[in-house]
Amino acid sequence: MAFMIAQRAYIKLYLISMVEQRRGYGYQMLEELKEEFKPFGYVPPQSEIYRALHELVQEGVLYRTKHLKGNDPSVDFQEIVLYHFTDDGLEKAELYKKQVKVDLDRCIGMLNKAVADNY
Amino acid sequence: MAFMIAQRAYIKLYLISMVEQRRGYGYQMLEELKEEFKPFGYVPPQSEIYRALHELVQEGVLYRTKHLKGNDPSVDFQEIVLYHFTDDGLEKAELYKKQVKVDLDRCIGMLNKAVADNY
DNA sequence: CTATGAACATTGTGTTCATCG
DNA sequence: CGATGAACACAATGTTCATAG
Numbered sequence: 001m002a003f004m005i006a007q008r009a010y011i012k013l014y015l016i017s018m019v020e021q022r023r024g025y026g027y028q029m030l031e032e033l034k035e036e037f038k039p040f041g042y043v044p045p046q047s048e049i050y051r052a053l054h055e056l057v058q059e060g061v062l063y064r065t066k067h068l069k070g071n072d073p074s075v076d077f078q079e080i081v082l083y084h085f086t087d088d089g090l091e092k093a094e095l096y097k098k099q100v101k102v103d104l105d106r107c108i109g110m111l112n113k114a115v116a117d118n119y
Numbered sequence: 120m121a122f123m124i125a126q127r128a129y130i131k132l133y134l135i136s137m138v139e140q141r142r143g144y145g146y147q148m149l150e151e152l153k154e155e156f157k158p159f160g161y162v163p164p165q166s167e168i169y170r171a172l173h174e175l176v177q178e179g180v181l182y183r184t185k186h187l188k189g190n191d192p193s194v195d196f197q198e199i200v201l202y203h204f205t206d207d208g209l210e211k212a213e214l215y216k217k218q219v220k221v222d223l224d225r226c227i228g229m230l231n232k233a234v235a236d237n238y
Numbered sequence: 239c240t241a242t243g244a245a246c247a248t249t250g251t252g253t254t255c256a257t258c259g
Numbered sequence: 260c261g262a263t264g265a266a267c268a269c270a271a272t273g274t275t276c277a278t279a280g
Contacts, residue, residue: 166243
C-alpha cells in the first residue's frame with residue numbers, strides 16, 4: 001500500500017468526470033484544472049494530464065477522435081483530440097472511481113489523524 | 120508546490136511528537152507507527168524512519184545519544200540510539216510543525232474537494 | 239531476533255524540448 | 260500562440276543488503 005494517493009490517479013478522476021460531462025480536449029481540461037486548483041496553489045503539470053489521458057486510452061476506458069477546433073477550416077486549422085468512453089469505458093471508469101474513492105477516504109483519514117495526533 | 124505532502128514530512132511530524140513525549144529510539148518508534156497505521160493498511164518502511172531521524176539531526180533539531188537497552192550490561196548488550204531536542208531544537212520543531220500543518224490542511228482540502236467534485 | 243544503517247533500484251513526477259498548423 | 264506529445268533528468272521512495280550484539 002502506497003503512502004498517499006498518486007497525482008496520476010487524482011487527475012484521472014477529474015478527467016473521467018470531465019469526459020462524462022462535456023466533450024473536452026486535453027489542453028482545455030488542463031486549463032480548467034489549473035483554474036480549479038488555484039486556491040490550493042497546486043498547478044497540475046501539462047505532462048501529467050496527457051499521460052493520464054493516454055493511460056485511460058491504454059486501459060480501454062477512452063478512445064480518441066481528432067477534430068478541428070473551429071467549425072470553419074478556413075478560419076481555424078487547429079487540431080484537437082477529443083476523448084469519449086469506449087463501449088465498456090463508462091463501466092470501467094465507474095469501477096476505477098470506486099477504487100480511487102476508497103483510497104481518497106483512506107488518505108483523508110490518515111491526514112486527519114495526523115492533525116489530531118500532532119496538534 | 121508539490122501535489123501531496125511527502126511521506127518524509129508526515130513521518131517527521133510523528134517522530135517529533137514522539138520525541139516530545141517519551142524518549143524513544145528508532146526501532147521502537149517504527150514498531151509503534153506500524154501499529155498506529157495498521158487500520159489504514161499503511162506500513163511505514165524502516166528506511167524512511169531512519170532517514171527522517173537522520174534528517175532531523177542534520178537540520179539541528181535532534182541530537183543522538185547511545186545507550187544500552189537494558190540497565191544491566193551483563194543481561195542486555197543491545198545498543199540503541201536515543202533522540203533528544205537540541206537547545207533550539209524544540210523551537211525549530213514547532214516551526215516545522217506549523218509549516219506541515221499548512222500543508223496538511225491544504226491536502227485535506229484537495230482530497231475533500233475531489234470527493235465533492237467527483238462523487 | 240532486535241537495532242541501525244546504507245546501497246541499490248525504480249517509479250512517479252517536474253522540466254525541457256519537438257512538432258504542427 | 261494553442262495544442263499534443265515525448266525525452267530527459269531527478270528526487271522521493273521501496274527493496275535489499277551489511278553490520279553488530
